[in-house]
Amino acid sequence: MKTILTQSRKTAIALLLLVSSIGFSQTKKLPNIVILATGGTIAGAGASSTESSYTSGKVTIDAMIDAVPNIRKMANLRGEQVANVGSQDMSVKVWLDLTKRINELLATAEVDGIVITHGTDTQEETAFFLNLVVKSDKPVVLTGSMRPSTALSAEGPLNLYNAVAVASSPDSKGYGVMVVMNDEIHSAHGVKKMMTTPVQTFQSPEEGPIGSVIFGQVTFFHKSYGKNTSSSAFTVEGLKELPRVDIFYACADASADLIDYMVKAGAKGIVIAGVGDGNMNASSLEAVKRATKAGVKVVRASRVPVGAVLIKGEINDEEYGTVSSDEHNPQKARVLLMLALTKERSRADLQQIFIEY
Numbered sequence: 340m341k342t343i344l345t346q347s348r349k350t351a352i353a354l355l356l357l358v359s360s361i362g363f364s365q366t367k368k369l370p371n372i373v374i375l376a377t378g379g380t381i382a383g384a385g386a387s388s389t390e391s392s393y394t395s396g397k398v399t400i401d402a403m404i405d406a407v408p409n410i411r412k413m414a415n416l417r418g419e420q421v422a423n424v425g426s427q428d429m430s431v432k433v434w435l436d437l438t439k440r441i442n443e444l445l446a447t448a449e450v451d452g453i454v455i456t457h458g459t460d461t462q463e464e465t466a467f468f469l470n471l472v473v474k475s476d477k478p479v480v481l482t483g484s485m486r487p488s489t490a491l492s493a494e495g496p497l498n499l500y501n502a503v504a505v506a507s508s509p510d511s512k513g514y515g516v517m518v519v520m521n522d523e524i525h526s527a528h529g530v531k532k533m534m535t536t537p538v539q540t541f542q543s544p545e546e547g548p549i550g551s552v553i554f555g556q557v558t559f560f561h562k563s564y565g566k567n568t569s570s571s572a573f574t575v576e577g578l579k580e581l582p583r584v585d586i587f588y589a590c591a592d593a594s595a596d597l598i599d600y601m602v603k604a605g606a607k608g609i610v611i612a613g614v615g616d617g618n619m620n621a622s623s624l625e626a627v628k629r630a631t632k633a634g635v636k637v638v639r640a641s642r643v644p645v646g647a648v649l650i651k652g653e654i655n656d657e658e659y660g661t662v663s664s665d666e667h668n669p670q671k672a673r674v675l676l677m678l679a680l681t682k683e684r685s686r687a688d689l690q691q692i693f694i695e696y
């Protein structure tokens with residue numbers, strides 16, 4: 340009897356060990372993802388779930404993670420509150436701090452990817468900035484939401500879930516910085532905010548989304564155009580600020596003296612949000628000529644949301660000393676110009692940069 344008991348006990352222990360060893364080997368080691376929170380509507384709160392008014396940046400990152408069911412089953416998560424603002428108040432200082440922190444974290448073997456929660460108003464600018472200065476192939480994913488956390492059908496929790504899925508996926512390496520919203524993955528190079536309030540606001544009208552993510556199921560379609568992250572030559576090493584670059588919005592009968600004012604105020608660069616193909620009225624063009632003669636670098640972008648600005652279209656760039664933004668909208672052209680002007684560059688060098696990035 341004693342022997343039988345001992346044998347069955349041994350069998351039970353062996354079975355237990357087998358089960359737990361299968362369980363252990365089947366429990367894939369989870370990736371380590373750091374969520375850097377900056378505020379925005381995803382962290383916003385309002386008094387009622389059906390009113391449109393709310394304040395951005397009210398909810399902390401820990402509360403946001405806790406609001407997402409099953410998110411901790413995908414990854415080991417750690418949150419850091421970098422800022423808590425509406426992204427209309429995003430600044431160069433936060434960009435520099437964010438970059439340093441991301442580069443620091445991704446340089447360690449323990450961190451597999453980064454998610455950044457961010458307001459949508461300037462999300463494409465932050466994404467594009469990071470795309471140029473993050474020095475790693477590991478995934479960096481920005482997300483946000485159009486509806487505050489207190490709203491009926493708030494989409495922030497699913498966006499955060501999907502962003503963590505993309506940052507955790509082994510397939511996500513080498514795509515540069517990405518924006519994940521509304522089940523789509525966009526490259527920082529291609530993404531633009533196209534609508535004021537609808538949840539499908541982020542689109543990549545020229546290159547399309549680079550992938551999709553449906554309840555955490557990640558699929559990539561293609562790589563984005565342009566140098567990014569580890570292939571980018573730009574760095575924030577040693578930088579405390581960036582050169583001033585202003586945006587001039589062209590329109591019928593535009594007040595060209597605003598361009599002269601920008602030069603007087605110390606702008607090192609000016610981006611023209613041009614009409615049509617980066618165009619502007621004759622008096623603005625003359626003001627641009629004065630600016631470029633004074634050594635200020637001028638990039639022609641367009642206020643039209645989709646399409647590239649042609650080099651030497653209606654405007655002869657060589658004659659006016661201007662550069663085409665290629666397909667970057669004015670706000671993203673400004674980001675690239677600010678970084679490009681951290682070094683002395685000729686007009687030709689700048690044009691090459693706008694083609695390559």
Ligand code: ASP
Nearest residue numbers: 379380425426458459460
């Ligand atoms: N103003 C908000 C922000 O950019 C809008 C949003 O997040 O959707 O922070």
